[in-house]
Amino acid sequence: MNADVLIIGGGIQGCSTAYHLARSGASVIVLEKDYIARHASGVNAGGVRLLGRDLAEMPLSKASMEMWQLLDDILEEDTGFRQKSVINIAVDEVDIATLKARDKKMQALGHSHERMIDQAELREILPHVHASCVGGAVSDMDGYALPYQATNAFRRAARRFGARFIEGQALNHLRQIGPVWIARTQDKTYEASTVVNCAGAWADQVAMQIGDNVPLSHAAPMLMITARLPHFTGPVVGAVSRQLSFKQFENGTVLIGGGAKGFADRANNTTRLDYAKLARAAKTAIEFFPIMRSASINRMWAGLEAYMPDNLPVISPAANADNAFHAFGFSAHGFQMGPIVGKVMADLVLTGKSDFDLSAFRIDRYDRKTL
Amino acid sequence: MTYDCVIVGAGPAGMSAAIELANAGARVLVLDRAPRAGGQIFRSAANSPLSDSGALGTDYTAGSKLIERFEASNAEHLSEADVWHVGEDGTVLYTQDGIPRTVQTREILLCPGAMERPMPIPGWTLPGVMTAGAAQVMLKSDAMVAERAIFAGSGPLLYLIVAQYLRLGVKVAALVDTTPRRNYLTSLPKVPGALRSWPMMFKGLGMMREIASSGIPVFKGASNLRVLGQDMATGLEFGCREQQRVMSNHVFLHHGVIPHSNISRSLGLSHIWNAAQHCWQVQTDAWGQSSVPHVSVAGDGAGIIGADAAQSAGRLTALNILKRLGRLTPAERDRKASEDHAVLAKMAPFRAFIDQLYGPSKCLCLPQQADTIVCRCEERRLQDLKEGFEQGARDPNALKSLTRCGMGPCQGRQCGPIVSSLLADWRQEPEAQVGYYRLRSPQRLLSLEELSRFQSRPRGGAE
Ligand SMILES: Cc1cc2nc3c(=O)[nH]c(=O)nc-3n(C[C@H](O)[C@H](O)[C@H](O)COP(=O)(O)OP(=O)(O)OC[C@H]3O[C@@H](n4cnc5c(N)ncnc54)[C@H](O)[C@@H]3O)c2cc1C
Numbered sequence: 001m002n003a004d005v006l007i008i009g010g011g012i013q014g015c016s017t018a019y020h021l022a023r024s025g026a027s028v029i030v031l032e033k034d035y036i037a038r039h040a041s042g043v044n045a046g047g048v049r050l051l052g053r054d055l056a057e058m059p060l061s062k063a064s065m066e067m068w069q070l071l072d073d074i075l076e077e078d079t080g081f082r083q084k085s086v087i088n089i090a091v092d093e094v095d096i097a098t099l100k101a102r103d104k105k106m107q108a109l110g111h112s113h114e115r116m117i118d119q120a121e122l123r124e125i126l127p128h129v130h131a132s133c134v135g136g137a138v139s140d141m142d143g144y145a146l147p148y149q150a151t152n153a154f155r156r157a158a159r160r161f162g163a164r165f166i167e168g169q170a171l172n173h174l175r176q177i178g179p180v181w182i183a184r185t186q187d188k189t190y191e192a193s194t195v196v197n198c199a200g201a202w203a204d205q206v207a208m209q210i211g212d213n214v215p216l217s218h219a220a221p222m223l224m225i226t227a228r229l230p231h232f233t234g235p236v237v238g239a240v241s242r243q244l245s246f247k248q249f250e251n252g253t254v255l256i257g258g259g260a261k262g263f264a265d266r267a268n269n270t271t272r273l274d275y276a277k278l279a280r281a282a283k284t285a286i287e288f289f290p291i292m293r294s295a296s297i298n299r300m301w302a303g304l305e306a307y308m309p310d311n312l313p314v315i316s317p318a319a320n321a322d323n324a325f326h327a328f329g330f331s332a333h334g335f336q337m338g339p340i341v342g343k344v345m346a347d348l349v350l351t352g353k354s355d356f357d358l359s360a361f362r363i364d365r366y367d368r369k370t371l
Numbered sequence: 372m373t374y375d376c377v378i379v380g381a382g383p384a385g386m387s388a389a390i391e392l393a394n395a396g397a398r399v400l401v402l403d404r405a406p407r408a409g410g411q412i413f414r415s416a417a418n419s420p421l422s423d424s425g426a427l428g429t430d431y432t433a434g435s436k437l438i439e440r441f442e443a444s445n446a447e448h449l450s451e452a453d454v455w456h457v458g459e460d461g462t463v464l465y466t467q468d469g470i471p472r473t474v475q476t477r478e479i480l481l482c483p484g485a486m487e488r489p490m491p492i493p494g495w496t497l498p499g500v501m502t503a504g505a506a507q508v509m510l511k512s513d514a515m516v517a518e519r520a521i522f523a524g525s526g527p528l529l530y531l532i533v534a535q536y537l538r539l540g541v542k543v544a545a546l547v548d549t550t551p552r553r554n555y556l557t558s559l560p561k562v563p564g565a566l567r568s569w570p571m572m573f574k575g576l577g578m579m580r581e582i583a584s585s586g587i588p589v590f591k592g593a594s595n596l597r598v599l600g601q602d603m604a605t606g607l608e609f610g611c612r613e614q615q616r617v618m619s620n621h622v623f624l625h626h627g628v629i630p631h632s633n634i635s636r637s638l639g640l641s642h643i644w645n646a647a648q649h650c651w652q653v654q655t656d657a658w659g660q661s662s663v664p665h666v667s668v669a670g671d672g673a674g675i676i677g678a679d680a681a682q683s684a685g686r687l688t689a690l691n692i693l694k695r696l697g698r699l700t701p702a703e704r705d706r707k708a709s710e711d712h713a714v715l716a717k718m719a720p721f722r723a724f725i726d727q728l729y730g731p732s733k734c735l736c737l738p739q740q741a742d743t744i745v746c747r748c749e750e751r752r753l754q755d756l757k758e759g760f761e762q763g764a765r766d767p768n769a770l771k772s773l774t775r776c777g778m779g780p781c782q783g784r785q786c787g788p789i790v791s792s793l794l795a796d797w798r799q800e801p802e803a804q805v806g807y808y809r810l811r812s813p814q815r816l817l818s819l820e821e822l823s824r825f826q827s828r829p830r831g832g833a834e
């Protein structure tokens with residue numbers, strides 16, 4: 001099977017890239033070893049947030065946020081996106097100082113989407129928050145979407161423009177012969193002039209076949225979701241210095257995260273939970289919101305996510321091959337970036353350039369000239 | 372210090388295994404969520420709330436002997452200990468008195484028993500409809516019965532419960548038997564083999580005679596069942612030569628049992644599709660050892676074999692675990708096992724006959740009408756799933772993510788078998804090809820507060 005572009009990985013980055021490329025008329029094949037959105041992109045917390053982003057990511061993240069607001073119309077699909085403010089709670093003066101320092105930097109750079117709130121406003125927005133919380137920061141542009149649905153929305157929209165999605169086929173072997181990339185799976189061969197590596201937690205393995213070494217690691221952040229509860233919070237909630245993150249969906253279920261990590265078994269395509277850490281997350285949630293005490297946990301899970309040492313993604317042409325590109329290593333906040341990353345990758349593939357400064361995301365940023 | 376073996380489930384299989392292991396000097400812990408040992412068949416047999424528990428049958432009362440032997444053994448038993456996670460690493464998490472605790476063990480033995488096969492006929496989720504097994508649980512544990520109930524479906528357990536009701540003098544509105552008439556013919560070749568277990572055949576026939584002579588209406592070969600009623604059950608409509616209606620506010624459904632595979636699934640053990648029994652079961656060898664060597668499964672939880680066979684299977688599995696623990700040589704294990712192996716071999720033809728005679732009909736396993744509910748928790752209907760399938764969700768997990776079928780509080784424990792078989796039907800591929808939901812711990816809802824009290828130091832760990 002032949003195409004102009006072969007994308008490895010059917011997560012949100014692969015699907016979004018396929019969509020933007022196919023819309024521009026390129027012929028595209030997406031190769032996915034399991035099924036579309038099986039991993040991080042389908043099981044993440046769905047947070048679509050600017051709040052607390054690394055400044056290096058801010059321009060991309062902002063552009064992505066603008067796309068999210070219109071995404072359902074653009075794709076003619078339902079991504080489940082809802083605009084909801086996101087709040088980072090401060091529990092003490094140290095937290096307030098942290099927020100103030102960030103506020104100053106943000107203002108200097110001209111970013112105005114985050115604002116600090118005091119205790120009274122915090123209490124007003126979150127009536128059930130524990131009385132000892134002193135304030136926080138809010139971003140009103142943020143929100144959430146439904147991960148599995150949103151990733152598949154890109155897939156379906158891409159398919160309407162002719163992109164082909166091959167599920168259940170793992171890339172085993174990749175090499176470039178002259179101008180052609182030849183990719184082999186267990187029983188098929190694919191040829192394309194360009195490859196895009198969107199292989200998530202496995203992307204270092206694909207990068208190596210392209211010729212690029214990269215210090216990627218992987219881990220398994222955990223989440224739990226409750227059975228339906230009466231509505232008690234509108235905004236998505238996090239904390240400045242504690243492992244807390246949760247949101248209540250329209251159907252009443254509450255998703256609780258916070259960054260606690262389970263055990264990642266990448267070779268076996270699976271994860272294991274660390275219950276002691278989940279118990280701590282439960283305790284933290286109750287401390288902040290005593291009303292959650294009697295909530296029933298329905299399900300707990302973890303997803304395999306790719307991390308770079310600086311927690312910034314790789315969005316980059318290959319360093320050691322032509323006509324190869326990378327988009328991976330989103331370090332637990334890549335769902336929000338999906339829409340714009342696809343656009344950037346399509347631009348890179350089709351024109352060799354991007355409107356964004358991508359220097360912080362180069363694949364070879366950890367290469368040292370000397371030892 | 373860790374346990375040599377932790378057993379989940381104190382039914383016939385778990386108790387028999389525990390006795391064998393404890394007698395050989397192994398350190399055994401048995402966890403069961405019930406207040407007393409006994410399992411499904413011997414539920415409350417040792418402390419029956421019924422004034423005349425003899426009405427439940429001699430099998431039932433005989434259970435108290437096994438329970439006594441179990442309680443006299445050196446096996447530790449924690450009752451009201453609800454297991455909600457079993458890890459491949461030998462960690463078992465359970466909650467007792469509202470506090471989640473952990474134990475560590477070298478060998479894990481799962482004896483979780485069976486559950487009733489879901490029967491998604493129109494109206495099956497209306498209040499007033501429950502499984503016949505649930506009705507029996509109420510009878511055994513709380514001496515509660517429903518007057519003038521309709522029993523519908525097929526299989527020995529259904530007839531047993533009807534007989535137990537009748538013996539207690541409770542009025543039964545009707546027995547609506549869905550066993551297809553042709554099954555009586557197709558199972559005939561298996562009768563000679565089954566007669567090797569003639570006491571069982573005899574007991575079964577006796578029960579059928581008991582029901583026939585009681586004079587309750589019995590409708591044989593019934594099909595196209597539909598529970599009547601808007602907000603609650605008011606009766607059952609079905610075809611039996613002509614369209615029939617029986618009115619009642621209690622409809623008890625049952626068409627066989629299937630292994631309880633939530634724990635074995637969450638553990639990621641290999642499972643196979645058992646075509647003869649039309650259900651998934653964990654893959655084990657002749658010693659109950661699963662695809663993970665230090666995890667064994669015995670009793671109905673490893674494949675439906677019935678209570679007598681479950682005791683043999685429990686002992687065999689225990690013998691193999693003793694071998695694994697170095698307490699028996701392979702030769703000793705084989706010698707001690709020969710009798711139980713023979714018992715199981717002798718019972719197999721009877722089981723094959725029952726499986727053939729009462730094999731569930733496809734139209735009762737799969738919802739037939741577009742608006743029949745498949746997933747109670749999220750109220751997903753056949754049409755919602757069909758739509759998801761047509762959008763490209765061919766895998767049970769993809770379908771779950773897309774439609775939320777199986778994402779509610781029961782986590783797909785009810786709709787799992789239905790979804791797997793529906794996809795097999797639509798894909799025109801065997802269930803084995805289609806697969807099953809990826810299940811996860813916890814095995815049940817856990818309150819946030821309960822989880823926050825988790826004691827991560829293992830029981831007996833400080834020694
Ligand atoms: C629990 C959790 C919570 C999160 N919460 C948020 C959040 O709230 N907000 C946010 O913005 N981000 C969040 N994230 C991060 C976000 O989910 C990821 O950054 C993002 O989904 C990454 O997308 P991806 O396409 O790069 O990777 P993936 O979704 O992992 O996709 C990569 C795909 O490549 C396939 N693949 C790999 N190797 C091969 C091969 N050799 N051949 C074929 N296919 C291959 C894999 O099977 C996989 O499907 C969270 C992540 C997790 C795990």
Ligand SMILES: Cc1cc2nc3c(=O)[nH]c(=O)nc-3n(C[C@H](O)[C@H](O)[C@H](O)COP(=O)(O)OP(=O)(O)OC[C@H]3O[C@@H](n4cnc5c(N)ncnc54)[C@H](O)[C@@H]3O)c2cc1C
Nearest residue numbers: 380382383384403404410411454483484504670671677678
């Ligand atoms: C509802 C029902 C009623 C039945 N009634 C009869 C009957 O009257 N007569 C008959 O011959 N057969 C009956 N059967 C069939 C019966 O299951 C078997 O014949 C026999 O009981 C199997 O023995 P076992 O040891 O494999 O499992 P069981 O006897 O079912 O024992 C399993 C035990 O495991 C415990 N358990 C399961 N999961 C957990 C967990 N996560 N945490 C803690 N404990 C757990 C249960 O509480 C139970 O005590 C019934 C089956 C069902 C489903």
